[in-house]
Amino acid sequence: MMDNKFKKITIISILFIISLVPIVFMGETFHNNTLENNKQTIDTNLNTNLFSTDDYVPILDAPLQGLGNISISKLTFDQEGFINESGEYPNLVDDLSSGALNITYLGTNYLETVEIAQFNNLDDSLPQSNKITVLLNESISVQYNSSINNAEGYMIYNMLLFPRTLKHVFIQNQSDPDIVELTEEDYSIDSHDFLKFNFENYFRTDFHNFSMYFIFEYDLLIQGWELSQKSEETLTITQQEQTFSPSFYYNFTATGTKSTGNWTGISTTLADNLVVELIIDPLDKELFYEHTLKINDQNIIDFLVPDKRINVTMSADAKLFSLDFKANFTLRFENPVDYSWAIDRLYGDRNIRQRIYFPALIAGPEHIFLSDVILIEKTIISDQVIKNSSVFERILNYFDVIEFVTQETIENSLIFTDNAVKTQGLKIVIPYLILGEINPFSINYDATNDLKIIITDNTRMPLVGYRVELIYYGKKYGTYISNDLNQPMAKTYSDENGLALIENVPNGNYSVRIYQGNTLISETLINTFREVNYFITDIPHFPLWILIFGGISGLIFLIGLVFYFNYMKRS
Structure with missing residues (x-):
């Protein structure tokens, strides 16, 4: 009797426990999805691990290209100077006309280059000059016959090339093989730069044949000397790392002048009969390629010497020397978060964010900077920009840009259509860089977008209390987004309408992950240009679970009753 009673109690207990299974399941489900977890807060505790501007030092203090140097290896000029000035020395007119004084120009010869034109943008210790100073020797032959009545016994001479500085005067008597340097007591320089030499007092004889050599320095100017990158490219x-091959101009005019009147410097003109052989030695010349050279639009060939210097002969009457060439540069963005090109952080309040870019020039010529490289920033528009700056205080320009993108790249776009997309963003002109520099620049912008995400089950019924996690360019979205450091946003849950609202986020595409507790349920792509992003999951509708477990429990209960009544009949 006791055994039968015990069996009845056991069967009833089992049936009662089975009936509690759906209730236990529902209780666990409500615990995971409780609205107490649905606190839509944004963590504004900013990470203070900021980069220091002291870590970045400019190599170039001003946007000046390295030009190298220019020298002269040969010079040709063949024109005599002034031997008569009737206004100041009227008596010499008779000497020259009577034959008492005869002066013959022998030539002007190049001796050496005293000073080269040069500019090195990275070495302030080198002299910087845009003129070439050469040492020249101008020679004349003088015949004088004092037996002619009223001969003056002196001569004047003024070299034609100007500007110049007389350094030495030498004389050689025809009867004496020695060349002697005159002292300043032997001659004088008048107010118009004429050299006056009283040879009668110097030689103290009646008939003289002698030669004179004027050693002087002459300046030839290199004007309009510049190296510039072609802006039309x-x-x-x-x-994230890319090599560019921009074209450059290397231009200048070689300008020599000469006097046009007897008085030096009163009037000058271009020395069109002055011909110079120039050696142009640009910095980093070994990295240049695809050279083309024109002088006043005339193509020049065979101008490169084996060491890549340029050897060219041209007249010094302001003809334009124009060299075109290419060089390779490699630009890299240091440690960017995917193709956001930068790190992104909350900068102030809840909506002011900052995008910090770290462009670096890692290969290229040492003395030539790279400029005018364009970065298309697709997740910021000009109306959102508050401030922009460069650590090196270089100009940072940006413009509105609209791009058309094909269907294949639709997942990376900002505005979705059926067949193609149109994106709006910024065209940023990266500040110039020279080899070895990292020049961080930043854009502070207003994050004006709110992400509205409605999460539903497979019957489009709201899911309550599910945790939402945003992924932006492969990193958890939050107040600090970088490869080395990440500060995610505070946990956000869906409310009773299945809505998860995340305010003040940057433009663009996001991956959204839905968690039930710590279990990843589903993941999809959303964007800020939809007013509402609907996320329909594969989670079954909750009342269906009640029916399933209720049905199973009822079936088990009926089976239990059948066993119970069969047992009662046998007993």
């Missing part, structure tokens, strides 16, 4: 960076 478009250089757009599309990879």
Whole structure:
């Protein structure tokens, strides 16, 4: 009797426990999805691990290209100077006309280059000059016959090339092989730069044949000397490390002048009969390629010497020397978060964010900077920009840009359509860089977008209390986004309407992950240009679970009753 009673109690207990299974399941489900977890807060505790501007030092203090140097290896000039000035020395007119004085120009010879034109943008210790100073020797032959009545016994001479500085005067008597340097007591320089020499007092004889050699320095100017990058070329960076091959101009005019009147410097003109052989030695010349050279639009060939210097002969009457060439540069963004090109952080309040870029020039010529490289920033528009700056205080320009993108790249776009997309963003002109520099620049912007995400089950019924996690360019979205450091946003849960609202986020695409507790349920792509992003999951509708477990429990209960009544009949 006791055994039958015990069996009845056991069967009833089992049936009662089975009936509690759906209730236990529902209780666990409500615990995971409780609205107490749905606190839509944004963590504004900013990470203070900021980069220091002291870690970045400019190599170039001003946007000046290295030019190298220019020297002269040969010079040709063949024109005699002034031997008569009737206003100041009227008596010499008779000497020259009577034959008492005869002066013959022998020539002007190049001796050496005293000073080269040079500019090195990275070495202030070197002299910087845009003129070439050469040492020249101008020679004349003088015949004088004092037996002619009223001969004056002196001569004047003024070299034609100007500007110049007389350094030495030498004389050689025809009867004496020695060349003797005159002292300043032997001659004088008048107010118009004429050299006056009283040879009768110097030689103290009646008939004289002698030669004179004027050693002087002459300045030839290198004007309009510049190296510039061709602005008509478009250089757009599309990879985190990319090599560019921009073209450059290397231009100047070699300008020599000479006097046109007897008085030196009163009037000058271009020395069109002055011909110079120039050696142009640009910095980093070994990295240049695809050279083309023109002088006043005339193509020049065979101008490169084996060491890549340029040897060219040209007249010094302001003809334009124009060299075109290319060089390779490699630009890299240091440690960017994927193709956001930068790190991104909350900068102030809840909506002011800062994008910090770290461009570095890692290969290229040492003395030539790279400029005008374009970065298309697709997740910021000009209306959102508050401030921009460069650590090196270099100009940072940006412009509105609209791009058309094909269907294949639709997942990376900001505005979705059926067949193609149109994106709006910024065209940023990266500040110039020279080899070895990292020049951080930043854009402070207003994050004006709110992400509205409605999470539903497979019957489009709201899911309550599910945790939402945003992924932005492969990193958890939050107040600090970088490869080395990440500060995610505070946990956000869906409310009773299945809505998860995340305010003040940057433009663009996001991956959204849905968690039930710590279990990843589903993941999809959303963007800020939809007013509402609907996320339909594969989670079954909750009342269906009640029916399933209720049905199973009822079936088990009926089976239990059948066993119970069969047992009662046998007993």
